[in-house]
Amino acid sequence: MDKVNVVPSPRTIEYRGGSGPFGGEVRARVDPGLGNEAYRLTVGADGAEIVGGDEAGIFWGRQTLRQLLGPDAFRRAAIGGPPVVPYVTIEDAPRFGWRGFMLDVARHFMPKDGVLRYVDLLAAHKLNVLHLHLTDDQGWRVEIERYPRLTEVGSWRRRSQRGWGWPAQWDYRPHGGFYTKDDLREIVAYAAQRHITVVPEIDIPGHSQAAIAAYPELGNGDVIDVAALEVKTDWGVNPNVLNAEEPTLRFYEGVLEEVLEVFPSTFVHIGGDECLKDQWRRSPAAQARIDELGVEDEDGLQSWIIRHFTGWLAGRGRRLVGWDEILEGGLAEGATVASWKNYEAGIIAAEEGHDVVMCPRSAVYLDYRESEDPGEPVPSGKVTTLEDVYRFEVVPPRLAGTPHAERVLGAQANMWTEVAETPQRVDYQTFPRLVAFAEVVWSHEHDFESFQRRLHAAHYARLDAMGVDYRRPDGPRPWQSRPGIPGYSR
Known part of the structure; x- marks a missing residue:
């Protein structure tokens, strides 16, 4: 599961073998039988298919596809060539509404x-x-x-x-x-x-x-x-x-x-x-x-x-x-x-x-x-x-x-x-x-060690691509501090 670098981690994932440049075609349809906000994403040589339990499920499937496409997919304009994606099927649904x-x-x-x-x-x-x-x-x-x-x-x-x-x-x-x-x-x-x-x-x-x-x-x-x-x-x-x-x-x-x-x-x-x-x-x-x-x-x-x-x-x-x-x-x-x-x-x-x-x-x-x-x-x-x-x-x-x-x-x-x-x-x-x-x-599935690996492998790069001034794992950068301003601790 870790090598796909999906955050959040999917409920089920099937590796169907191989990977290749993403062709760009995305097909989407609704199947209410999947349930609210649920989706099934299939990525192959011919592009991707997203089946959602509703329109929200299709949208969340698109977010997972963005993650598979790599950090540059989170930029506001495309850069570089076609990303290489793994050929997978992911079935996923949220834990809470x-x-x-x-x-x-x-x-x-x-x-x-x-x-x-x-x-x-x-x-x-x-x-x-x-x-x-x-x-x-x-x-x-x-x-x-x-x-x-x-x-x-x-x-x-x-x-x-x-x-x-x-x-x-x-x-x-x-x-x-x-x-x-x-x-x-x-x-x-x-x-x-x-x-x-x-x-x-x-x-x-x-x-x-x-x-x-x-x-x-x-x-x-x-x-x-x-x-x-x-x-x-x-x-x-x-x-x-x-x-x-x-x-x-x-x-x-x-x-x-x-x-x-x-x-x-x-x-x-x-x-x-x-x-x-x-x-x-x-x-x-x-x-x-x-x-x-x-x-x-x-x-x-x-x-x-x-x-x-x-x-x-x-x-x-x-x-x-x-x-x-x-x-x-x-x-x-x-x-x-x-x-x-x-x-x-x-x-x-x-x-x-x-x-x-x-x-x-x-x-x-x-x-x-x-x-x-x-x-x-x-x-x-x-x-x-x-x-x-x-x-x-x-x-x-x-x-x-x-x-x-x-x-x-x-x-x-x-x-x-x-x-x-x-x-x-x-x-x-x-x-x-x-x-x-x-x-x-x-x-x-809550595995903190897996989560940390996925953060370092891909998700910090996604945050960078989105321009987020996040807290780095080793602590605040100099420009993020505010010396001399009193806080309070509990």
Whole structure:
């Protein structure tokens, strides 16, 4: 299997003898009997045939054919002569239906062309979900026509914290940007051509300071001076959260109505994490709301908000997905949990009958540093090596072999960008660990030594051909370091 250098590794492969220059003819057809996203690729002297269980299967078969054609097949223009390919038959199918990558464009904005480039990178690795983290305390990145101040005010901050730590260091350049609706429609359409679904995230009720800075009436004005809030310039968990009043719910319904116009995805992410409730505890309005709704406490108030939007989205044919804190206070039927703190929330959600996307920070947070090397740029989190990601098991042992395991839709790797201020830095944090993740969520065979050999034999060259500024096996290059910028370690 190794000598074909296919990443991810295929389910079955048959060497039919010989190899030769690729003739270039590719024949494709659909056979639904193969199953969703499955394919059979046959390469011979007369070219290649791809039989897919559906159009997505044909597309993934084409990605494997690219791998067989050699690294130059990943360049944007052909160079050199016809590649020599082995004559093989490969039958393959994905292990999970949700094979995702979360890109945080709220903390540091990535222009549209950069996002389109990442769509291509996901497609090359047979990943099929791009989760865009579009709003946070530090920036609002999606145009909402009925609320123009969300981008006029909320998409720009006057400065940015450099790294982590206290006293804070500052980059005094204003930072910002946003996507127009047409930009996002283009991203969605471009991704759909590559059988990738774009899932939008609009944070509710925490991580909302950029929205409150634009529209102060969204905040808890009875306990803080909401008019004094600006788009947040530093990182960390923030006490400034939305109020729970009816006008705020109507505001976010209006936001989501426009989001649904742009994003056809079944799932819509509403965040729901790290909602500190101190302001609600001190707010007479929030306490009156708790009494009015008949919920037990502040956790119950957040649960009521999540339940409201679960039903609101369901009424429009969509499904709510949120981070694991949406379990607090009880979860509405039909809501899906993205389990980030650990495995436990995902296990509980699955056992309670909810669908789950596994993305525990201990295994698949790509913003975490990859080594103890002092040259790692702004080291953060815990050391998460390439092997750590490769050994990530999507279905926890407690669920494996039980009916609850079917509730695990798949997994995603998360790339937060507080200290990843450029596309090059995002590349460095993401690759090659995203390659390891791609194999974990696609393939049933996990052999790290084989994976390493295939990386060195061919896949690093593919990343080079695609222009990815990845982390080299022996550590960061001088231009990838950021000396003097404080990080934090766990």
